[in-house]
Amino acid sequence: MKAKVKVTLKKGVLDPQGKAIEGALGHLGFAGVEHVRQGKYFEIDVTETDKAKALSEVKAMCEKLIANTVIENYDIELA
Amino acid sequence: MDPGFRRDDRNFGTPHMKSAVVVFPGINRERDMMIALEAVTGIAPVAVWHTDTELPKVDLIVVPGGFSYGDYLRCGAIAARSPIMTDIRAKALKGLKVLGVCNGFQIITEAGLLPGALVRNAHLHFVCREVKLEIENNSTFFTNRVKKGTVVSCPVAHGEGNYICDEETLKSLEGEGRVVFRYTLDTNPNGAMNNIAGIVNKAGNVIGMMPHPENMIEPLHGKTDCRPLFESLLAA
Numbered sequence: 204m205k206a207k208v209k210v211t212l213k214k215g216v217l218d219p220q221g222k223a224i225e226g227a228l229g230h231l232g233f234a235g236v237e238h239v240r241q242g243k244y245f246e247i248d249v250t251e252t253d254k255a256k257a258l259s260e261v262k263a264m265c266e267k268l269i270a271n272t273v274i275e276n277y278d279i280e281l282a
Numbered sequence: 283m284d285p286g287f288r289r290d291d292r293n294f295g296t297p298h299m300k301s302a303v304v305v306f307p308g309i310n311r312e313r314d315m316m317i318a319l320e321a322v323t324g325i326a327p328v329a330v331w332h333t334d335t336e337l338p339k340v341d342l343i344v345v346p347g348g349f350s351y352g353d354y355l356r357c358g359a360i361a362a363r364s365p366i367m368t369d370i371r372a373k374a375l376k377g378l379k380v381l382g383v384c385n386g387f388q389i390i391t392e393a394g395l396l397p398g399a400l401v402r403n404a405h406l407h408f409v410c411r412e413v414k415l416e417i418e419n420n421s422t423f424f425t426n427r428v429k430k431g432t433v434v435s436c437p438v439a440h441g442e443g444n445y446i447c448d449e450e451t452l453k454s455l456e457g458e459g460r461v462v463f464r465y466t467l468d469t470n471p472n473g474a475m476n477n478i479a480g481i482v483n484k485a486g487n488v489i490g491m492m493p494h495p496e497n498m499i500e501p502l503h504g505k506t507d508c509r510p511l512f513e514s515l516l517a518a
Contacts, residue, residue, distance in 0.1 A: 216446065217473070219406050268363055271356055271392065273399045274446065 204249050206261040207280040210270045211242035245269060254281055299515045301327040301342040304370070306361040309348035309385065311494065318496035319344065322512035332364040337378075342423075342515060343370055347384030347439070347494060357400065357442045358388030367393050379423050380488045384440055387480070387490035396483055396490045397455070398447030404473025408441040413469040415479050415493060419462045422482050424489050427514040434507035436493040438471050443492040445474040445481075455481055463491050 212218050218240050225239040247264065251257040261279050270277040301319050303312050312329065320326045328338050337343065350361035361367070367389075374380045374395055382390035388400045403409060412435050420430045428434075447455070452475060455461055463480030470477045472492070480491025495508035 216401070217404065217444075219402050219404050219473075223406055268355070268359065271359065271399055273397075273448075274401060 204251060204254070204257045205282050206245075206247040206249060206257065207282065208245040208247060208261065208265060208269060209242060209278040209280075210245070210265075210275050211278070212240060213274055213276055216274045242275075257281055298325075299323040299342060300325055300340040301344060301515075302330045302338055302340045303327045303344045303346055304330045304332065304366060304386075305346075306332040306348070306350040306364060306389075308350045308352055309346055309361075311347035311384065311496065314494070314496045315344055315346040315383065318499050318512055319515075321499065322509065323515060330366060332361065332366050334366045335369060337366070337369050337373060340378075342379045342381065343373075345370075345380070345382040345386030345389050346496075347386055350385055350389060353442070356388075356392065358385055358390075358392040361385075361389045362392035371395065374488055377485065377487050381424060382488075382490040383496065384438075384443075384492055384494060387492055388442065390488065390490050395488045396481060397451045398445055398481075400442050400492070401444045401446055402442050403440070403444050403471070408439075409443075409471040410437070410439040411471065412437050413471050413479070413493060414466040415463045416466055417462070418464055419459045419482065421459075422462055422486060422489060422514075424511050424514050425462060426517050427510045433466060434511075435498060435505050436495055436508055437497050438493045440472070440492055443472040443474065445472075445478045445492070447475065452476065458484070460484070462489060463493065 221239040221241045228236045249257050251260055258281055265277040303316050305312050316327045354360055371393055390396055414433050415436050417425050417428045417432045420428050460482050461478050462482050465477040465479050479493055482489045495511045497503055498505050498508040
């Protein structure tokens, strides 16, 4: 089973990289960019075949390592 | 060859501060830290490898600076989960003194020993320069030989030293005098909240700081401003 995990900065946490990307898009002439927030994406292949069990396992991975829940949120999608 | 540092004979009456410096792959300031500790305490620190599972009997653990695991995932994130950290966390909770410097601050914060997080510098650049730090709490094991309000020069070298935490944490850090080191107004190198450069945990035995005091203790460093910090260890 494959877990697709998105990690994003929590609302209110300053994202200087997103700001820099926002500025660069402006330089490229994309006038319609209002706001950019950047994040991380992970693909984790797990041997577990039971969806519920896989989800709780990947959730534990996120809590313990993949995300820093002080500043980041995570979102898991199983496929 | 003269290593360029002098032992401080004033402190050699009863050398008693035994320390260990933790080494992770990608750490590069462990030697500077070990030299500083030995120069002031008179006892050579023990180097502890990240895969060790038990700490030697020491009074102080120092997690030094560098780029553990190439800053992969988040600065300090992988190192914070290495085998030796289990024992460090357990003993820190029982009162063992822990000092984290730069990447070491990031590592012990990722390990949950200190609140908040260190994120990308607000201006996105790596900073390597001298800053000025005000010592706001002189009752800690690393500042007890310095007068409150003293301003010392200290170098910084980091890309992710921007300290952030939620409002409640900030309130308790400020309210309980747990901001130990603060960048003076015009020298904040990274955008850290409230100019925070270093903090201490509630129990008072875990200190984390972004600047590198180990690099400002010998005349060859240009200044010796941070030597009293290491001398504080002798009274602790």
